[in-house]
Each structure stands twice: as structure tokens, then as C-alpha cells.
Amino acid sequence: MAMLSVQDLHVSYGAIKAVRGISFEINEGEIVTLIGANGAGKSTTLNTVAGLLKPESGTIEFDGASIAGVQAHKVVQRGLALCPEGRRVFTQMSVAENLEMGGYTRSDAENRETLERVYDHFPRLKERRGQVAGTLSGGEQQMLAMGRALMSRPRLLMLDEPSMGLAPILVEEIFSIIKQLNESGTTVLLVEQNANMALSIADRAYVLETGTIKKTGTGAELLVDDDVRKAYLGG
């Protein structure tokens, strides 16, 4: 059975329909990516799964239980963590405090343990643990946002545009960490505009266009797909 299963999801912002009938599935242990242009509905889909937005219709099931319309802070408790677009770290708190906030739903003992694991994945955060998050570089803030999401010990980690606004070298670093996280047992749902990078690490991918799914396949298949190449990979 799929870990996360989304069926015929519709989401609107007032009169504007952002997502029109999307269905997709994620199995335990996979990296699945949603790619597509600006306004295709990728972030909307992710935010709806995370509970930040309410679906208009459709079902969202996590481990067989419906989470459609469940508030975000309760979704976190079920083992789904969202690392939101644009990082959104707590700029006035230190790195350590940000991570501690990430473990808000967990006990102190669990957090101490998770913290070590997060620092293993992101040694840079350990070096900077006392620094105020607002003064970190973009790449470090992205790492912090991911680390904060990991602090809730998610079984499914949802990443919204982790490469946004980062230098190519940092993008590679972030993606290798995503791969690493996946290998250590976290299922990943990745939303990306950087289709090339996303497809190269993804097990499976869905291509979104104006709120619907246009294509689906394994990462390797879509990387060589003519339509995808033309539309998202620059020829």
C-alpha cells in the first residue's frame, strides 16, 4: 500500500483554481518529485498535503488514514514534515533554537537524540549552532529549514523548492544531502523547478502543468523524454 496517496485533488484560492484533479502516490522509501513551471500547482499541492491549505475536494491518505483538511500542526504529529518554500527559518532565533522548534512535537529526550543525527547530516549547522538564523547564508538557511523539518522525525519529508536562489555548487550539496537522507530511511516528496537535478535523484516523477498531471514515469525515463526535455530541460 502506498504511504501517501492523493486522489483527484482540487484546490482553489477563492475563484482561482490552482490544482484541478491531481492524483499521485508515494511508496515508502521512495524519492518522488513533482516538477513543472511556475504556477503549475506544485507548491499548492504540497501545502495542501501539509494542511496549510484546505482541499476543495479529493482525498489525501497517509498510512491509510485521511488527512485531507487536517490542520498542519496535527499533520506534523502523524509523521509528515514540510520544509516550506523560501525556507522560512525563524530569523530571530539561533540555529539551535530553530532546530529545537522543529522538535516541538517531540519530547526533550527524543530531541537530543535527533539533534545529533541532524548535526551529522549538516555539520555546518553544528558549527553555527549559536548564530542567529537571519544572518546565515541562503544555503545554510536551506539546510536549517531541512534540519528543522527533520527534527519532528518525519517518515515523509516534503521539500518545497530546496534549490531556490542557491548557487549551483550549493544546489548539488543540498541534493546530495537529500539523497543521503533518503538512504537513511526517510521518504521524500520533492517539489522542484530545477527539473534536471530533481529527476536525476528521483525514483519517480510527475510533471505538472496548469494544475493537472501531464506525464509520469521514473526519473531516468523523464530525463530523456523529448517533451520534458523541450519544456523543462532546455532542449
Add this chain to the structure above:
Amino acid sequence: MTDNAPKGEARPVISATASKGRTGAYRRLPMPARYAINAILVLVFLVVGELMIDGGAISRYQSTVLEQVGIYIILAVSLNIATGYLGQLPLGHAGFMSVGGYGCAIFIVRMMETLGVTARDFVTGSPVCGLLFVGGLLVGGLCAAVCGLIIGIPALRLKGDYLAIITLAFSEIIRVVMLNIDSVLGFKLTGGAAGLTGIPGYTSFLNVFVVVAVVCFLIHTMMKSRHGRAILAIRDNEIAAEATGVNTTYYKTLAFVVSAFFAGVAGGLYAGCIGVLQPAVFGFMKSIEILVMVVLGGMGSMLGSVISATFLTILPEALRAFSEYRMIVYAVVLILVMIFRPQGLLGSYDFSLSRVIERVLNHDFPWGKGGTGKGSAPDAADHEPSETTDAEEVSADAGR
């Protein structure tokens, strides 16, 4: 005197002692010691104040001003929860204050009738009066908290200017209700425009001081707890807070209600201090006055609120000799502060006596810091991580 000390010579001595103290992590005071230090400090202030009043160094008039200082400190510190910590902009604090004031005063006056206590008993200070006083403040606070809940649930769906307008409108509604409820519904409750009179003078320097200390302590501990951290996270980034598992609706409402509760307590003290409650006092200018104190002191700084509430209460009194010009001076001071310190007097900095003592213990001074080079400020931004205490220290640092 420190500036001219030849640094080359002074250094080795300091660093020798400092590195001895610094073999492990930065030395910290245990929590009981911190509480003890603060308790002693508060007691010293209280005893000095009481002695000065008894000895006649502080006149009757001056001690009334001090009571008002305390009342404004509570108002500013409580509004700071909603503005500084939660990051919202409510403009109806005077409304909560008036609900609390009326609630407390009516409760005490009615209970006096049933218990047969006279106003004179409050001067001599019988134990019943002490109970009435505490009960009255709690009733006042609870009335205000209920209003805070009623207004908070719908209002907190809005942000910024919209929230300001809705809370402003709410406090005007309160004022008009207090003004007219008697004549419209035929109650004998608030006394209408003539005001509620016959309130015994249950407010004194001593009990204002104690209430201020208790309120500051409660707010401080709340902000240091995980609840406080959740509130700070909402201010920093509401979406991220929700995504990390904070129930943002609950905590926004909680902060709002707690803020209203303490405003109500301040209102109760105010009623006993002035002796008369008139709805006109709790107009919209009162809310602005309190907001100005918070902004002037620095949003999110408790000490800032305390200092600016003290300063802005005493300033107009001290300037009484200049009669009409005093409001101009008041305004000029505000304008100057906002131009030169837009973040408020203290920004978001909060003073901690125990931190100062820790610095002295560690020979760590802002001027020519002793020792190993690193670590001038043991703030949240830079604390030596000692593995096990790390998490605790972080949470201990949160409320600042």
C-alpha cells in the same frame, strides 16, 4: 579609567585568571541561585521604597505617582505580550483595563456590603481585606480575559491594521457600554457618566509593587517555557510555526487572553488607586499611551517596557511646573527616540542580573575582554555549548 590601562601589560594577568576559570565551559549560575538573586533584588527595592515612604522621604503625592508607575508597568508589560512577543498590533488595551477595573471595583464594593467591611478596614489592613483585594484583582483579570477571548477569536483571524481597527472599535464599545448600561437596562452597576464611586483605597505602594513583581515573574516564566517559544515562533514566521507543529490559533488566542488578563489586573489596581472609575478615562488615547510605552521601550523587551512606563508616567508629573508645555516636551521626547532609536530604547534586549554576575565570575567584560579571545557575549547568539546542558540552556535563553 579602564580605557587608559595599557593593554599589553594588563592582558597576561587577566587571561591567566580567565583561562583558569575557563578550563571547561563558560561558568553559569544554577537556576536556584538566579531566582535567589532576583528575589533579593526585588526585596531590596521594596524595602527601600517602604522605608522611604515611612520616613517621609517620599510624599503622599509621590507615592501615588509610584503606584501609577506600577500600574502602567503592568499595562505595558502585558501589552508587550501581544505586540512584542506575538507581533500583533491590538489597540484596545484600555478596554481590557476598564473591564478589569469595573469588574474588580464592583466585586469589592458588593462584597464589602455583604461582609460588612468598611473602607476604613482597608487602611488598617484586616485579613478579609487582603482576600478581597486578591479576589477583586482575579475577578477583574478574569472579566478582562473573557473579553479578550471573545474579541480575540474573531480578531486574530485578521492581521496588522485590520486587527488594530477591530480592537480599537472593541474598546470603544466597552467604553460606551460602561457609560450607558445603567440607564438603558436600569442596573445600578457602573454609575454611568458620573462614574463608579465609593471604591475603597485598597491600592498601596506595597501591594502594587508585589503585583508588579508577580506579573513580571509570571510573564517571564511563561515566555521562557515552550509556550513562550511557540508564541515567539509565531511572531517570527507564522507558516513555519504551524508547519513545525505549533497550534497557531491556540497560541495567538492564549497570548491575547493573557495580555488582557493582566490589563484587567492593572485596571483593578487603578480603580483602588484613583477611587473613582469614569468611562471617559478609558478612551482610545489611553490605549495609544500604553502602546507608546511598549514601542518606546522596545518591542519584546520586558525591561524596556518597565523603564519606558516608569519614565513616561513620571515625566508629565515632573514637568507639571511647565503646565501646558509639558505635553510638547513629552511629544518631542517621543519623536527624538523614534528618530534615533527606531527599535525602541532597548530593542529586544533584556537585562539579566545573573548574566552580569556570570560575566564577572568569568572575567568576561565588554571592554578588553579577559582571556581567550572568543566569547564576549554569552547570549543566545554565542554560548559555549557543553553537551548535556545545551538544550536546557537554549530554553533558558528563550525569554530574553
